[in-house]
Amino acid sequence: MIDETDRLRAEARAEILKALAHPTRVYIVDLIQREGPHCVCQLTERIGADTSTVSRHLTVLKNAGVLQDRKEGTTVYYSLGCDCINDFMTGLESLLRARHLRDARRFEAVIQR
Amino acid sequence: MIDETDRLRAEARAEILKALAHPTRVYIVDLIQREGPHCVCQLTERIGADTSTVSRHLTVLKNAGVLQDRKEGTTVYYSLGCDCINDFMTGLESLLRARHLRDARRFEAVIQR
DNA sequence: TGCATTATTGGTCATTTAACCAATTACGCC
DNA sequence: GGCGTAATTGGTTAAATGACCAATAATGCA
Numbered sequence: 001m002i003d004e005t006d007r008l009r010a011e012a013r014a015e016i017l018k019a020l021a022h023p024t025r026v027y028i029v030d031l032i033q034r035e036g037p038h039c040v041c042q043l044t045e046r047i048g049a050d051t052s053t054v055s056r057h058l059t060v061l062k063n064a065g066v067l068q069d070r071k072e073g074t075t076v077y078y079s080l081g082c083d084c085i086n087d088f089m090t091g092l093e094s095l096l097r098a099r100h101l102r103d104a105r106r107f108e109a110v111i112q113r
Numbered sequence: 114m115i116d117e118t119d120r121l122r123a124e125a126r127a128e129i130l131k132a133l134a135h136p137t138r139v140y141i142v143d144l145i146q147r148e149g150p151h152c153v154c155q156l157t158e159r160i161g162a163d164t165s166t167v168s169r170h171l172t173v174l175k176n177a178g179v180l181q182d183r184k185e186g187t188t189v190y191y192s193l194g195c196d197c198i199n200d201f202m203t204g205l206e207s208l209l210r211a212r213h214l215r216d217a218r219r220f221e222a223v224i225q226r
Numbered sequence: 227t228g229c230a231t232t233a234t235t236g237g238t239c240a241t242t243t244a245a246c247c248a249a250t251t252a253c254g255c256c
Numbered sequence: 257g258g259c260g261t262a263a264t265t266g267g268t269t270a271a272a273t274g275a276c277c278a279a280t281a282a283t284g285c286a
Contacts, residue, residue, distance in 0.1 A: 153264090164263070165265080168263060
């Protein structure tokens with residue numbers, strides 16, 4: 001049966017992955033990576049959803065440690081929680097490329113027959 | 114407003130992340146990484162859930178391109194979809210470490226006062 | 227103080243997810 | 257063919273997720 005340590009490990013990892021597993025949240029992280037810190041209203045405008053929705057997404061990312069926030073008056077700026085996010089997203093990108101490559105090959109194989 | 118290309122990019126990334134964002138699925142990937150290919154019944158035994166549940170998790174991972182399967186008689190062996198999974202998981206690990214480090218520092222700061 | 231702006235939180239509702247059991251499919255073997 | 261094992265799929269149900277609107281902080285400024 002499954003080890004207690006392994007279970008906790010898996011849960012901790014899944015927690016971070018879950019935080020990132022949403023198109024809007026991926027987009028937010030990507031945007032901040034490319035263009036630096038943004039406040040909630042800027043992100044809201046870019047995304048085109050309700051402010052409350054964006055705020056909740058940001059809270060999820062912050063709780064996971066992916067982002068951090070900094071208050072400045074009434075506005076709250078969100079930035080990357082650590083540099084390692086960059087490596088992580090690069091890894092994700094390779095995964096995506098590998099997948100597309102395989103899909104393409106499979107497609108080729110199908111139309112060849 | 115949000116660009117169509119960016120939206121699709123974000124969705125593709127989120128799709129993979131969603132596939133991995135479950136403790137059991139993370140555990141499965143981790144197990145196969147460390148010990149090589151496993152069949153459904155082996156994984157079922159290790160995990161301690163219903164066979165159907167495990168099978169569905171494996172389908173999710175396969176559809177995302179994280180795993181691939183190979184039939185051998187009535188048993189189906191699942192293995193990693195590509196080597197880049199290793200890099201990806203390493204990146205996730207760094208993210209986790211960074212987070213814990215920050216949590217620890219925050220805890221220190223709290224108990225210092 | 228009153229008002230506008232920014233952000234978060236409460237409430238509600240529709241959708242998605244994931245678990246199990248049961249039924250079915252697929253294969254190998256007697 | 258009949259049986260047993262391995263795996264997937266159908267069906268149902270409980271829980272989680274995410275969207276919006278509304279209400280509530282929290283701050284800056286006239």
